[in-house]
Amino acid sequence: MPPTLSVQNLSIEYAARRGKVRAIRNVSFDVARGDALALIGESGSGKTTLGLGVVQLLPSTAKITQGNALYHRDNKTIDALTLKGKALREFRWKECAMVFQSALNSLNPVLRIADQFGDTARAHNYLQGRALKERAEHLLTLVRLDPERVWKSFPHELSGGMRQRVLIALGLLLEPQLLILDEPTTALDILTQRNIMDVLKELRGKLDFSLIFISHDLSLAAELADRVATVYAGKIVEFADVTTTFKTPAHPYTIGLINAVPTLQGAKEDLTSIPGSPPDLIELPSGCKFHPRCPRADARCKRDEPELEEIASGHRVACWNWRTT
Amino acid sequence: MAVTSQTQPQTFSLLARIERITSNYVLRRIVKAMFTIWVVVTITFFVVRAMPGNAVDILIQDLTAQGFSADEALNQAASLMGIDLNQPAHEQYLDYLANVVRGDFGKSYRSRGLNVADMIAQVLPWTLFSVGLSLAITFIIGIALGALIAYARDTWFDHLISNIAATLDAVSPYLIGLLAILLLGVTWKIIPFSEMRGALSPGIQPEFSLEFFADAFSHVKVLLLVYVLASVGSWILIMKSNTIATLGEDYVTAARARGLSDFRILTAYVGRNATLPLFTRLAISIGFAVGGSLLLERLFAYRGVGFLLADSLGNRDYPVMQGVFLVITFAVVFSNLIADFLYGWLDPRIRIAGGGN
Numbered sequence: 121m122p123p124t125l126s127v128q129n130l131s132i133e134y135a136a137r138r139g140k141v142r143a144i145r146n147v148s149f150d151v152a153r154g155d156a157l158a159l160i161g162e163s164g165s166g167k168t169t170l171g172l173g174v175v176q177l178l179p180s181t182a183k184i185t186q187g188n189a190l191y192h193r194d195n196k197t198i199d200a201l202t203l204k205g206k207a208l209r210e211f212r213w214k215e216c217a218m219v220f221q222s223a224l225n226s227l228n229p230v231l232r233i234a235d236q237f238g239d240t241a242r243a244h245n246y247l248q249g250r251a252l253k254e255r256a257e258h259l260l261t262l263v264r265l266d267p268e269r270v271w272k273s274f275p276h277e278l279s280g281g282m283r284q285r286v287l288i289a290l291g292l293l294l295e296p297q298l299l300i301l302d303e304p305t306t307a308l309d310i311l312t313q314r315n316i317m318d319v320l321k322e323l324r325g326k327l328d329f330s331l332i333f334i335s336h337d338l339s340l341a342a343e344l345a346d347r348v349a350t351v352y353a354g355k356i357v358e359f360a361d362v363t364t365t366f367k368t369p370a371h372p373y374t375i376g377l378i379n380a381v382p383t384l385q386g387a388k389e390d391l392t393s394i395p396g397s398p399p400d401l402i403e404l405p406s407g408c409k410f411h412p413r414c415p416r417a418d419a420r421c422k423r424d425e426p427e428l429e430e431i432a433s434g435h436r437v438a439c440w441n442w443r444t445t
Numbered sequence: 446m447a448v449t450s451q452t453q454p455q456t457f458s459l460l461a462r463i464e465r466i467t468s469n470y471v472l473r474r475i476v477k478a479m480f481t482i483w484v485v486v487t488i489t490f491f492v493v494r495a496m497p498g499n500a501v502d503i504l505i506q507d508l509t510a511q512g513f514s515a516d517e518a519l520n521q522a523a524s525l526m527g528i529d530l531n532q533p534a535h536e537q538y539l540d541y542l543a544n545v546v547r548g549d550f551g552k553s554y555r556s557r558g559l560n561v562a563d564m565i566a567q568v569l570p571w572t573l574f575s576v577g578l579s580l581a582i583t584f585i586i587g588i589a590l591g592a593l594i595a596y597a598r599d600t601w602f603d604h605l606i607s608n609i610a611a612t613l614d615a616v617s618p619y620l621i622g623l624l625a626i627l628l629l630g631v632t633w634k635i636i637p638f639s640e641m642r643g644a645l646s647p648g649i650q651p652e653f654s655l656e657f658f659a660d661a662f663s664h665v666k667v668l669l670l671v672y673v674l675a676s677v678g679s680w681i682l683i684m685k686s687n688t689i690a691t692l693g694e695d696y697v698t699a700a701r702a703r704g705l706s707d708f709r710i711l712t713a714y715v716g717r718n719a720t721l722p723l724f725t726r727l728a729i730s731i732g733f734a735v736g737g738s739l740l741l742e743r744l745f746a747y748r749g750v751g752f753l754l755a756d757s758l759g760n761r762d763y764p765v766m767q768g769v770f771l772v773i774t775f776a777v778v779f780s781n782l783i784a785d786f787l788y789g790w791l792d793p794r795i796r797i798a799g800g801g802n
Contacts, residue, residue, distance in 0.1 A: 175702055177698055177701055177702055209704045209705075209706070210704060211704075212701070212702055212703065212704035213702065213703045213704040214704060217702070217703075218702050220695060220698065220699055220702070222695045225694060225695035225696055226695050226696055226699040227696055227699070228696045228700065228713070228714050228718070229696070229718070229792075229793070229794060230717055230718060230721075230791070230792060230793060231713065239700075239703070239705055239709060239713070240703045240704075240705070242709075243703065243704050243705045243706055243709065244704060274793040274794070276793070276794050287699075290703075
């Protein structure tokens with residue numbers, strides 16, 4: 121069976137005053153049916169741009185310069201990047217729901233939660249009235265909210281964690297095949313974060329959908345994802361299943377990210393941060409974009425950019441020196 | 446012990462009742478509005494009496510100059526102003542307050558025997574009609590064009606409308622009025638201004654008929670045009686900036702991600718949030734509009750409140766001035782009150798925070 125989403129050679133640029141910001145450079149990846157893929161990287165690495173690109177919600181300064189995003193359902197394959205008008209509107213949320221980073225502001229402040237569910241359902245000729253309410257109550261219960269309380273509330277009457285869970289429930293309303301969650305736990309306190317993660321894990325067990333989970337937090341990705349793609353300077357630099365990523369990471373950047381996460385048992389000295397800062401996406405460094413920060417960089421890294429190469433089954437790395445890392 | 450245990454729940458429930466009354470949002474607002482009106486009424490009373498060459502003295506001088514004896518002039522003045530000059534000031538003040546509450550603003554100096562309240566009642570409908578209609582037109586045009594150019598940002602259409610709006614906003618309404626007379630009446634001779642004095646043609650009676658409305662409209666149309674041109678610019682610019690700000694909100698992008706129709710996003714997501722602050726402005730504008738426009742109503746010889754005020758200023762007709770100022774005050778305070786309630790009703794965040802529901 122073909123993958124639910126297959127992104128191929130995608131490149132996205134932003135027009136800025138200084139020049140072109142090359143946010144996504146020739147990125148390809150697949151998300152199989154029921155699969156959960158985590159996109160991991162620092163702020164500004166292009167993770168969110170990738171998500172926005174798939175649903176064509178990039179700001180007007182952005183431009184998709186090449187590539188496609190093949191979406192598959194019921195023996196039909198469409199390129200999500202060529203959709204327009206009504207077809208695009210139907211694709212959004214019904215096929216692919218994207219829940220944004222800013223959960224606190226993602227709901228219209230002057231409409232009740234019930235109306236925002238109603239709006240969404242009406243736009244897609246989905247259930248109405250009592251049937252809609254029952255479906256919504258079911259989803260709200262799944263995300264551990266009290267439907268009676270939430271249904272008639274305005275967004276400002278709910279806490280940040282509750283709003284995030286409302287959005288996740290809303291995201292699942294139309295039974296989409298693909299759910300993109302962009303930093304769903306950022307800006308939430310640690311307990312609420314825990315709660316959201318538990319809800320998501322539970323949902324994955326109960327419902328059938330593919331997930332793209334965008335995060336800078338490796339530990340969250342480890343909990344939720346089947347596979348992990350490490351994004352650096354608009355490119356995927358390592359791709360592996362979650363166990364391999366943590367047990368035998370091959371790219372120095374992935375290793376750096378893992379070492380930057382504190383562990384319960386580890387000594388304080390083991391905690392190291394990656395030196396330097398993310399590269400300027402307008403004037404990218406030559407060769408491997410990570411070489412200015414890489415402890416193993418040599419002359420070749422400065423000269424040529426490595427492409428992803430398969431070093432083990434399902435494990436691909438873009439690094440010249442992966443054998444020695 | 447027994448006493449306290451009995452009285453405590455009582456005082457508690459009494460406090461709770463007072464608390465409930467004072468925490469009532471609507472009631473609190475109304476009390477505040479009435480307090481404001483009382484302050485203005487009081488200030489008006491004392492200012493008129495504290496003015497150099499106070500109103501009564503000037504009237505007495507005028508009357509003696511017309512051949513009245515000093516005593517007659519005093520009595521005449523007192524009866525015209527509705528005050529007993531032999532009373533101490535605080536009693537005069539209380540009388541005055543009682544009269545204002547009854548809607549009695551005294552009698553005009555110049556138009557002998559006419560009640561100020563009646564004079565205002567005669568001109569008020571015309572000002573409300575002209576200004577109300579122009580505000581409605583301005584509001585609709587301003588919101589529609591403002592939202593449109595926000596959606597079409599940085600196109601030639603946006604630049605054109607924005608520049609026109611900014612220019613209109615900067616030009617004085619009086620100048621627009623003069624230009625209208627010059628162009629429409631003199632240069633192009635489209636509008637016969639001499640036939641348009643007053644709010645109605647001679648012989649037309651206020652009644653519910655097409656003839657009456659057509660005549661009333663033909664008298665007001667140029668004034669209307671000037672009002673709209675003079676104020677529509679700022680509405681367009683404000684609506685544009687509100688809409689642009691709202692378009693950048695995350696919930697609008699999220700609504701797009703949910704596949705909502707453009708129309709639904711425009712009305713319930715962008716439009717509703719972008720116009721929220723404008724409703725307050727609209728309500729407050731209505732309040733100030735009751736005063737009409739001193740200059741424009743005079744320029745177009747339109748007998749509204751502004752015309753009456755300009756007349757009374759020229760004649761030093763203090764009771765009329767006082768009456769007009771009071772009516773304007775009531776209108777402004779009242780419309781602010783309406784604006785508060787309206788905003789609370791339109792914006793659920795305020796509704797809850799304000800304590801009312």
